[in-house]
Amino acid sequence: MGCNMSRLAKAPISVVRIILPSIFPRIAENKSRAETEGKGASSMAISAVLDNDDLLYEILLRLAFPTSLVRAALVCKRWLALASAPAFLRRFRDLHPPSLLGFYVETEGTYPPKFVPLPQPPELAAVISRASFDLDSLSRDKFDVEYCNSLLILHTAHKTRVRCSLYPARYTAVLPTFRGTSIHDDSLTYHEHEILAKAGGGAGDGLSYFCLAMGYKEQHTVMDVYVLQDGVWAIHSSVVTQVPKIELQLPRTLLGDTKIYNSASVNDRHKLVVLDLVSSSLSLLDLPEEMLPLSFELSLTDDSHLHLIHVKGSQLHIWLHQMDGNGLSSWFLEGTICLHEICANSMLPNCILKDANVEAVGGNSRFVFMEADDVLYLFDIKNKAAKKVYEITPEAKSLDCVIPIMMVWPPKFPVMMERCDPK
Template sequence: MMDPAEIPQRVGPAKESCLYPETEWHSPKWTSMSKVLDHDDLLIEILLRVGFPTTLVYAALVCKRWCHLASDCMFLSHFRKLQPPSLLGFYLDDIMAPSMSARFVPVLPQPPELTIVSCRAASFSLGTSQGHVIKCWNGRLFTLHSDKSGFTAAVHSPLCPEGGMVIVPKSILEQNTCGTIIPKEEGHGFSYIFMRVVSTNETMQPMVLVDILQNGDGVWRRYLSLATDQLSLIRWDVRHVLIDDKIYIPSALHNIVVLDLTTSSISTIQLPQGVEYGDRRVVLAHSDGASGMYLIQVKELQVCIWLHKGNNWLPVDTICLRAMCATLMMPSCEVEDEDAPILIRINQLWVSAEFLFLEMGRCTFHLDVKCRALRKVYEKSKSDESLGHIHPFMMIWPPKFPALKDDPARNVM
């Protein structure tokens, strides 16, 4: 997001705390306003409604007291519930198409407060090497580069490039390996879990290996090595989900294999009756604020959502797309045979199933699950063989606040 150093500041006579003393008028109107702004509880209520984390950074530059209030952990937790991070756009890429390079597609319209942030995301480049975006989360990109020496995997932060990159060692990206990287939010940073399944001639069973880069650590460390047949039919085309130190791994047609990182054990969950993987019709997501998991299925013109909690699948929502599609349908999105069922695929979803990207014909739609709103966000050209993969790019959280020289103990994000 916007670095505080880039924000223009006015310079005035020094005063104890206020950065802009020339604004301290003594009119009756200002006196009334100061009674509100000098009251912490009232100021917090105002800051909770500013709408965007970028505006919080502006507010933090007013004075030290405002900075303390805006960067308080409890305040930020409340702010995030009221103002979830905004979707800036998505990176479009296809690792199966070497000639296709990742590009950023903004989701329009964007509010003026996020213009600079969107421009930063759009200006990010993987360089001249053959690279692809594999995954996005919280303003970060997991990329895979290939050259004569092999593959290089890294985590980039387009909105905060000064933070550098996280590199996955080539020793982890060994041959005969399929793997995935999973971020784990911890405090004000991230740990990274790289899980892979290794198949060699020396081992009778596939080996699942888990390496972890802890938040604040600079070295990847082997966390788990386990021989198992239960991951021989693992599906890499459906996203894996981390919940409470358990990795939920799609497998075969009807299974979810649960790898417990705490106990180094494996168990299996069956999909709801009548549900199976295939053709990008089923995805998994962790539930919001609960130790459960969502399963989302697209079936004809319906989106069905289940919650797995305990040992049961509970149907929690069904969204009918027929009326939405009839309103938005364009010639390029229609099927040639009106009697044929409309083929809808899930290209991507966001955490807690807040929204989905759905493919229909040559068009891609954004479905806001909570608001039940469907809008077209992309249309591929007739020369495109496939759409590729969509990687939603969200506003980074928490925002990065200016450092206070006299308060080294405060967390600067």
């Protein structure tokens, strides 16, 4: 059974009035005839399409933004089931990757980090206008900012707060204080730790919170991973390695489905650190090339694999990290991008590439932020375009970090009440 017309009227205009005619021109051609024959014939024409799950699937795929998809899911339970199916969402994300909405800039001379919005189509501009990116009023105490899976993690001396700038009323949490000593050994004081978050899990906001803690004892490095359960930090996995001192690049930790990634300095050499949460094993792997820490960034792919993005001269190298079933690690050069070509396409001088640093990467390595001569540039790898997006002023002194803000994924769908249309 399909949705009745009273509920169909609630569908997004982009579904019924724009997408439907563009996909089915025959319906569009017969629009005037249907209007003269009355509303009944028009309703039958629309129902003939929208009552077909295969056709509706293709229509919903052509919505450009997840916000439109959520509104479409409000029509009825059948539309919600189609729009929220994992297989559908994977294909939707492939066709419409989450958009880069803007970025926070943290500098040596300014506080707190400043949000810089990027131009958006009307649909996403409305999302940004309802969001709250201002950090000035969040705390009287100075806080450090981390970014993990569309969430800002704000640390003060007394507490850790998690906040989603797009939906501050819905996604805001205060996490319990993390103890500074090991749960296994009170004599082991952690040298540093980092809070991580990802979608899914038992927390009330639908998120899982982890804490990566690291300490040193008797020429060993200890890495413990805690998970937040019922308001208490409980041990999830623990690794002890005989490497005396591993210096992680914090806060640059990436949390995949079953692995934690970071880069580290080990005996004056840069290594990739892979912590397997299932087997509680630690791997220290060589990078694909010798490189300075400021010349590369790590980024998760859409399927939780790892990219390493490295600038070498005028070329941008995108390496994919692979690990087979036997635990053997390898690097595959997935792409080589000519930055001179992008600069030429965008009418930017090639001299900006001299001594340029990679500051941030995101969107399945679709974009890269690079800084040169106190100017921040955004390189769109897919469209081979670049533009200047920020200039560091004398008051700001120097750039500390760039935090890209992406559209939230996966979308948060409504929960249909029992009194709603069961169809």
